[in-house]
Amino acid sequence: MNRKSRRGFLKSSLGTAATVALAGSVRPRAQSQASSPAARPARIRFAAVGLNHGHINGQVETVIRGGGQLVSFFAKEPELATPFAKRFPQAKLARNEREILDDPTIQLVVSASVPNERAPLGIDAMQHGKDFMVDKPAATTLEQLADVRRVQAATKRIFSVLIERLESRTINKAGELVRAGAIGRVIQTVGLAPHRMNPETRPAWFFERARYGGILCDLASHNIDSFLFLTGSTRADIVVAQVGNVHHPQYPGLEDFGDMLLNGDGGAGYIRADWLSPAGLNTYGDGRLTILGTEGYIELRKTVDIAGRPGGNHLFLVDHKGPQYVDCSDVALPYAEQLVDDIINRTNTADSQARTFLAMELALEAQKRARRLRAG
Numbered sequence: 419m420n421r422k423s424r425r426g427f428l429k430s431s432l433g434t435a436a437t438v439a440l441a442g443s444v445r446p447r448a449q450s451q452a453s454s455p456a457a458r459p460a461r462i463r464f465a466a467v468g469l470n471h472g473h474i475n476g477q478v479e480t481v482i483r484g485g486g487q488l489v490s491f492f493a494k495e496p497e498l499a500t501p502f503a504k505r506f507p508q509a510k511l512a513r514n515e516r517e518i519l520d521d522p523t524i525q526l527v528v529s530a531s532v533p534n535e536r537a538p539l540g541i542d543a544m545q546h547g548k549d550f551m552v553d554k555p556a557a558t559t560l561e562q563l564a565d566v567r568r569v570q571a572a573t574k575r576i577f578s579v580l581i582e583r584l585e586s587r588t589i590n591k592a593g594e595l596v597r598a599g600a601i602g603r604v605i606q607t608v609g610l611a612p613h614r615m616n617p618e619t620r621p622a623w624f625f626e627r628a629r630y631g632g633i634l635c636d637l638a639s640h641n642i643d644s645f646l647f648l649t650g651s652t653r654a655d656i657v658v659a660q661v662g663n664v665h666h667p668q669y670p671g672l673e674d675f676g677d678m679l680l681n682g683d684g685g686a687g688y689i690r691a692d693w694l695s696p697a698g699l700n701t702y703g704d705g706r707l708t709i710l711g712t713e714g715y716i717e718l719r720k721t722v723d724i725a726g727r728p729g730g731n732h733l734f735l736v737d738h739k740g741p742q743y744v745d746c747s748d749v750a751l752p753y754a755e756q757l758v759d760d761i762i763n764r765t766n767t768a769d770s771q772a773r774t775f776l777a778m779e780l781a782l783e784a785q786k787r788a789r790r791l792r793a794g
Contacts, residue, residue: 460487462761465518466509467539468531469493469502470621473553477528477580478506481551484754486526490518515539519546525761526551533636534629537562540577541569549576549761554639558631560782567775576760579774582640583647587731587749588718592709596648601711601737604649606686608710609641612703614695617669625669632785633661633673637691641707642680642784643777645689648709651682654776659784662794665694675794678784701730713737 464486466478470493478488492512493499499511512518518527519542527543529536530553537557540550556579557563570577583589596604623629630636646654659678666674674694680687695703705720714737721730733744756768 458483458485458755458758461485461758462525463487463489463523464526464528465489465512465521465524466491466502466528467493467515467518467543468529468535469495469498470532470623471530471553473580474502474528474530475505476585477530477551477553480580480585480754481526481528481758484756484758486758489524490521492518519543519548522547524548529553532623532629533631534558534562537566541565544569544573544575544577547573547575549578551576551578551580551757554579554581555631555635555778555781557778557782558628558635560779560786563775563778563782570771574764576757576766577771577774578757578769579639579643579778581643581774581777582720583644584753584769585751586720587746587751588720588733589644589647589707590751591733591744591746591749592707592716592718593647595716595735596709596711599713600735601709601715602713604685604709604711606688606710607641607645607648608706608708609638609644609687609689610704610706611637611641611689611691612695612705613637613691613693614697614699614702615666615674615693617666625671627671627673631782632788633676633691633693634659634678634689634788635781635785638676638678638689638784639777639781641689641691642687642780643773644707645680645685645687646682646773646777646780649682649685649687651684652772652776654680654682654687654780656780656784656787657681659788660791661785661788662791664791664794675791676788678788680780 462485464481466474482488488506488509490510490512491502492515493502503511518524526549528551529539531539533555536552540552543550557566566577657679661673661676663672664675666672675692677690701721704722704724707718709716714735717734719732723732729747731746733746735742735744753768760766760768
């Protein structure tokens with residue numbers, strides 16, 4: 419895209435109401451979080467198995483938004499099943515997971531079980547003719563991933579990981595701008611994923627390396643997926659990776675810091691993940707993503723603007739004309755509806771199965787190869 423056509427695109431895409439030239443010199447308009455669109459009439463029947471992470475609530479709400487009817491669920495832990503039943507009273511508690519897997523009317527199983535139990539459950543679901551949508555990390559070893567790939571290829575079922583990008587308004591907007599050439603050719607992405615741990619709220623498996631998979635397998639998986647999406651890389655290598663426990667010696671199985679360098683056929687990437695967000699921050703973590711291009715750069719402040727704008731979903735674009743600010747709170751999120759469409763039509767529009775598996779592979783490879791920090 420030449421500079422003239424790029425300017426025309428930016429004018430139409432960013433809009434005068436959402437763009438502030440020389441960001442910070444003009445008071446931004448008040449930002450309101452877009453409310454979730456009303457759920458579509460039920461088009462598929464689905465169930466939840468494994469409620470071990472709170473992300474299951476968002477997963478269920480996503481499928482409902484796309485046109486799914488939650489009909490049943492199972493959790494072996496009563497302390498997890500009871501609040502879920504109160505939140506989703508329309509769903510019946512199954513006697514066991516086999517009751518759900520053997521139900522021919524259930525088309526999709528969603529899960530946020532203990533991470534090392536997710537891949538075996540997904541394999542079981544696909545072998546029972548059901549599609550599977552899972553929280554990250556969807557596998558904790560390369561051997562599990564190999565089994566998932568083999569069964570998915572044999573059954574042709576959908577194995578979808580509800581990764582951050584699919585429900586992030588800022589990343590979806592950044593992808594639109596990148597594809598339109600707003601910053602030229604992408605050279606590198608830098609993804610920062612700080613999180614607050616709140617150890618008193620965490621279950622025992624959270625501190626067991628073999629069960630949660632490690633910090634790069636877990637937290638960094640979001641940023642690996644974004645790196646592939648924004649650079650357009652279809653192949654990538656781990657240049658170097660490192661992990662450590664730098665601040666929580668009382669939890670020897672925990673990794674609270676990890677970072678990595680990637681080299682893809684569409685660009686380079688750096689990712690840092692940690693469990694070190696300070697208590698004074700008014701959100702779980704100041705998630706940031708910077709996209710460097712040949713004609714400018716984009717920075718996403720996904721959860722908070724520490725300069726003072728309310729809410730999340732902030733995008734800043736800097737090119738030869740200067741800085742511009744975009745409020746992304748109204749950007750559409752197509753994943754939910756597309757996933758249900760794919761289940762009905764046996765298509766592949768919500769996400770790329772190849773990219774899903776590549777992101778998982780890179781996370782697991784980085785975790786396997788990571789050096790231990792001397793300080794942790």
